[in-house]
Amino acid sequence: MVSNVSILEEKINIHTNYDITLLSPIKCGGKVKYITFPSTLDEVIESIKFSKQNDLKLFILGGLTNTLVLDSGLDGLAISTKNLKGITVKDDVISAKCGESLSHVIQSAINNNLSGLEQLSGIPGTIGGALKGNAGSYNKAISDIFYSAEIVLPDLSIKKIYNSDDLFSYRASNLPKDSFIYSVSLRLNKVDDNKPLIKQREEYILKRKEVGQYDKPSLGCVFKNPTPLSAGLLIDKCGLKGLSYNGAVVSESHANFITVEKNTTANSYLTLANKVREEVFKRFGITLDYEINIMGQN
Ligand SMILES: Cc1cc2nc3c(=O)[nH]c(=O)nc-3n(C[C@H](O)[C@H](O)[C@H](O)COP(=O)(O)OP(=O)(O)OC[C@H]3O[C@@H](n4cnc5c(N)ncnc54)[C@H](O)[C@@H]3O)c2cc1C
The missing domain is CATH 3.30.43.10 (Uridine Diphospho-n-acetylenolpyruvylglucosamine Reductase, domain 2)
Known part of the structure; x- marks a missing residue:
C-alpha cells in the first residue's frame, strides 16, 4: 500500500x-x-x-x-537506497550515490582508467553498504581508498567527512551514530591502459564463481574472522559443513557461508547460525562475532 x-x-x-x-x-x-x-x-x-x-x-x-x-x-x-543512483569521475576521484552497486562503481572506475578497486570485484551490494561495513577482499578494503563521504546526521544536518585513522576497522566503520551515507568518494590511481584492470576484475569474479559463492543465495560470511584465525576453518574443524535447519545450510564449499533453500525463514537462518556459534565456542572457547547485520526482534 x-x-x-x-x-x-x-x-x-x-x-x-x-x-x-x-x-x-x-x-x-x-x-x-x-x-x-x-x-x-x-x-x-x-x-x-x-x-x-x-x-x-x-x-x-x-x-x-x-x-x-x-x-x-x-x-x-x-x-x-535502491533509487539513489549516480556516478561522477573527476581526475582520480570517483564519487557515487549510496545506492549504486559496488560492481557498477568498479566498472565505471575501470572505464575511466582508474585502478584500486579490482580486488573488490564480485562483492555484491551497494557502495553505501560497502562503506558502512568496510567491505574488503584479497587484502584490500574500502578504507584503503576512501576519500570522503557526504552523510546526513540524525539532526538532519549534512556533513562531509574525510578519511582518518580511527574511521575504520576490520569490517566496520566508525561513522557518527545513525548517520545516513548519501554519497561516497574514493581516491584511485590513474593508469594509461585499463586492459589489465579489466582482466583482473574478471579473474577475481571467476575465483568467486569457482568456489561456488553465487551458486545458492547467501549473505556472504556469517561471522567475522577472529583474527588471526579464520572463522570458516574453525567451523569446518567442528565438522559443521552441511549442517542444516529448515532449509538453512552451512555451505559445503565455504563453512562461513549459510545458504538458504526456497521458503527458508530468517529465524531458521539465525537458529542455525547460533548453533554454529555455540559449537565453535564449545570446541575452541572462541565466541564468533557476527559479520552479518541482524535487524528486528527475535
Ligand atoms: C556471495 C557473497 C559474497 C560476499 N563477499 C564479500 C566479501 O568478499 N567481502 C565483504 O566485505 N563482504 C562480502 N559480502 C557481504 C556484502 O556483500 C557486503 O558486506 C556489502 O558491502 C553489503 O552491502 P549492502 O548494500 O548489501 O549492505 P546492507 O546489507 O543492505 O547493509 C549493511 C549495513 O550497512 C548499512 N547501510 C547500508 N547502506 C547505508 C547507507 N547508505 N547509509 C548508512 N548505512 C547504510 C545497513 O543499515 C546495514 O547496517 C558478500 C556477500 C555475498 C552474498
Missing part, C-alpha cells in the same frame, strides 16, 4: 507493511511498518524527518546482501 504523506513542503511516498522478501536477495524477512525509496537528498531528509516526527526507529537498507531482517519484521521506518 502506498500513501502520500505531506511533510512540510515536500512529499514522499511512504509504503506501509512492505514485504522485505521483495528486497532481500535471500528472500527472507518479515514486513516493515513504513518504508521510503528516496531518489534525492531532499527525499532522504524528509524520510528521516518523518521518522523523527513520528518517533519511529530508523533502518537503512542497502542491497541487504549482508543483512538478515528477522521474520517479525521491522517496527519503524526503513529507507531503501
Whole structure:
C-alpha cells in the first residue's frame, strides 16, 4: 500500500507493511511498518524527518546482501537506497550515490582508467553498504581508498567527512551514530591502459564463481574472522559443513557461508547460525562475532 504523506513542503511516498522478501536477495524477512525509496537528498531528509516526527526507529537498507531482517519484521521506518543512483569521475576521484552497486562503481572506475578497486570485484551490494561495513577482499578494503563521504546526521544536518585513522576497522566503520551515507568518494590511481584492470576484475569474479559463492543465495560470511584465525576453518574443524535447519545450510564449499533453500525463514537462518556459534565456542572457547547485520526482534 502506498500513501502520500505531506511533510512540510515536500512529499514522499511512504509504503506501509512492505514485504522485505521483495528486497532481500535471500528472500527472507518479515514486513516493515513504513518504508521510503528516496531518489534525492531532499527525499532522504524528509524520510528521516518523518521518522523523527513520528518517533519511529530508523533502518537503512542497502542491497541487504549482508543483512538478515528477522521474520517479525521491522517496527519503524526503513529507507531503501535502491533509487539513489549516480556516478561522477573527476581526475582520480570517483564519487557515487549510496545506492549504486559496488560492481557498477568498479566498472565505471575501470572505464575511466582508474585502478584500486579490482580486488573488490564480485562483492555484491551497494557502495553505501560497502562503506558502512568496510567491505574488503584479497587484502584490500574500502578504507584503503576512501576519500570522503557526504552523510546526513540524525539532526538532519549534512556533513562531509574525510578519511582518518580511527574511521575504520576490520569490517566496520566508525561513522557518527545513525548517520545516513548519501554519497561516497574514493581516491584511485590513474593508469594509461585499463586492459589489465579489466582482466583482473574478471579473474577475481571467476575465483568467486569457482568456489561456488553465487551458486545458492547467501549473505556472504556469517561471522567475522577472529583474527588471526579464520572463522570458516574453525567451523569446518567442528565438522559443521552441511549442517542444516529448515532449509538453512552451512555451505559445503565455504563453512562461513549459510545458504538458504526456497521458503527458508530468517529465524531458521539465525537458529542455525547460533548453533554454529555455540559449537565453535564449545570446541575452541572462541565466541564468533557476527559479520552479518541482524535487524528486528527475535
Ligand atoms: C556471495 C557473497 C559474497 C560476499 N563477499 C564479500 C566479501 O568478499 N567481502 C565483504 O566485505 N563482504 C562480502 N559480502 C557481504 C556484502 O556483500 C557486503 O558486506 C556489502 O558491502 C553489503 O552491502 P549492502 O548494500 O548489501 O549492505 P546492507 O546489507 O543492505 O547493509 C549493511 C549495513 O550497512 C548499512 N547501510 C547500508 N547502506 C547505508 C547507507 N547508505 N547509509 C548508512 N548505512 C547504510 C545497513 O543499515 C546495514 O547496517 C558478500 C556477500 C555475498 C552474498
